Amino acid sequence: MKRAQDATGRSLRTLKVGEAMRHALADLLARGAIRDPVLDARIVSVSEVRVSPDLRHATAYIMPVGGTAEDEAAVLAALNAHARRIRHALAKAVNTKYAADIHFRADESFATGARIDALLRSPRVKRDLDATPPRRLDPDDEA
Structure with missing residues (x-):
């Protein structure tokens, strides 16, 4: 039986579980369910949660909104x-057979x-993009 995969080769099942975990984690942080002074003082964006094929490990990519490198390190330490x-x-929140061990990493996609x-x-690059290429003469054109 062939398994459904996306363009990167990850199964649709892991993608769905990761997306469900991302929504649950974002909701958890938005509601302030985790009481920590570092997390209470910052808005945290959860851009992606990648789940291992066996669904036992998950890596959450997070970024404090409008934060600096110090904010990022403090938020990662608080979440860990x-x-x-x-x-x-x-x-x-996410009903799976196993509760995945979650690890937090800074999201480098913004940088x-x-x-x-x-x-x-x-x-x-702008100079190269602004330059108009020379017009090619097509032998079939009559001008």
Whole structure:
């Protein structure tokens, strides 16, 4: 039996469970269910939760909104300190056979996107994009 996979090769089942965990984790953080002064003072964005194929491990990619590197480190430390409570809350919200061990990582996609945007706006690239290519003459054209 062939398993359904996305373009990256991950199964649709793990993608669905990861998305359900992302919604549950975002709801948990938005409601303030985890009482911690670091988490109470910041808004945390959960961009993705990747789940292992056996659904026993999950990695949540988070980013404090409008935060600095110090904020990011403090939020990661607070979330990792409360990982057991978060795991328990996610197990209740997302009904799977096993409660996944959750690990938290900083989401680097925002920094990567900003770096690519800066490259595309650089004068060298802009010069190349603004230059119009020479017109090719097609032998079938009559002009």
